[in-house]
Amino acid sequence: MLNVFEVAQTVVSHIQKHYAEDVALIAYYGSYAQGTATSRSDLDFFFIPATERGYQASIQFVIDDISFDFWPISWERAERMAKFEEQNTTIIADCNLLYVRSEEDRERFLKLREWIAELPQQQGLTFIEKAEAQLRDVYVHLYKMSRLAEGDFAACRTEAHGVLNKTVYSLALLNRTYMTRGWGKNREQLRQFAVRPVRLEQLAETILSAGSIKEIREACERLTEDMVTLLTEQRPAHKGAPSFPDRAKGFYEEIKGIFDKIITACEKNDYMLASYWAIGVQDEAAAFLYYFECGLWPDRLEIGAAYQSFYHEAGLPDLIPLLNPRDLVPLHDAVVRLDQLLERHLQERGVRMNRFEGVAQFEGFLEARVRA
Structure with a gap:
């Protein structure tokens, strides 16, 4: 030997x-x-x-x-x-x-x-975010499985293997650890995880052994759903108290540029540009407000936009229902109002804005900051 x-x-x-x-x-x-x-x-x-x-x-x-x-x-x-x-x-x-x-x-x-x-x-929250990133990659495999030609069993097995591999890695991260052994030798470690899908072994067996594309795809989808549920359940434990002054520093000054972009597009009657940025800016503002309030970013795997609750509670205008290629005036006015209301909302929570009346005032600010 x-x-x-x-x-x-x-x-x-x-x-x-x-x-x-x-x-x-x-x-x-x-x-x-x-x-x-x-x-x-x-x-x-x-x-x-x-x-x-x-x-x-x-x-x-x-x-x-x-x-x-x-x-x-x-x-x-x-x-x-x-x-x-x-x-x-x-x-x-x-x-x-x-x-x-x-x-x-x-x-x-x-x-x-x-x-x-x-x-x-x-870094418990960091591990949840890493697990979430791995699970997002699973959706690539699920999409590819949904587009397979009827009878392409080999490709289905390959994509299912990707789902299982990334799911197990995501599960290890969710438990703040790593897999010590490869597939087949890791069952005992998986059983010992405090956080794990109840149907993990059953679904894994179906994914590896089922005789039809439909069965394999459905098992992959159920396993993914179970993992998303686990991640969603773990996140609240890491929420913190609201903290606007430190988390929101510089946010308004940056997002204002997008408001101005939308306003200009509306004035030029450029619906494509205005609608694209309006949808994006509302989502971005909502995500940041969620972060300022909770200390963690929204769960992007969760279906829907529940994280936008802080946006609506702040009384900020909903831009998406105003998207109308035949009339951009309501959208224009709503973005102007959003600009004003968001700045006020942040100021009321202790966020200081870097606003200056001319270059001379800005130069004075820079000099004072150096001396501080």
Whole structure:
């Protein structure tokens, strides 16, 4: 039986001889690191290059029918993994080091592991947002499944695989952790998650085993719906108290430019431009008001626009019913009113506006700010 660590030591010796200053460290992960390797298991190992020349050390090979992939991970990518910005956090968290160029490299690597341990304790809302981003990607697969030709079973399986993969990653993030093992070996970890869809295993089995496109697509849709519900339920725990002065600084000064754009379009009778920006600016203003009130951004996976409640409670005009290509005057007047009302609404909540009467006053403000 092939001793994979003898092969690994051969690679390490080669690096020490020919790339001593070009490779920061070498490590292995996966089944051998977790103690679950079989006689057919390959050795998953990687290295972090210290120079551009170091990337040349990458090699893929097979010895005695066992495959080896000695692949590079840049420090930047390793940092993304440690920050849960890529799926393979386990590669950094659970690997064993085979070679380290210097103590400085070792300390830098151990710092990544500190991030992995500390971030879930410090950034609960961030993990919900990361989970949400992964789940948004699921909709791409669902859309593609909806457009498949009748009988294109292989493509359906492929898209369903994408749904399942991103859903599991999203679920791990929702539980502020990462998957330690690949599919098939991760069931116990999934069962231990405090937050998980009740039908997860049932739907996963249908997605992988069903014999019709319709069954697979419906299971993918139900799993996605269950995940959206979980995310929506988790968000309220992270809501904060209203805080306008710090969160809204500079907001009005920026959005006013869009108001002026719409007003000008209305005056020029340019309905396409006016309607496009009117729809967008109301949504943007509503989203920001939600953030100012709650300290978190609206749930973009939630159907409808419930987050616009703060916009309407502030008495701000609803622009969308006023969209009329034959008469832009009502829209024009509503945007003028929105400009005035929004500024007043923010000022009443302690937001200071940077408004100046001419360049001289602005110059004075800049000088005073430097001296402050």
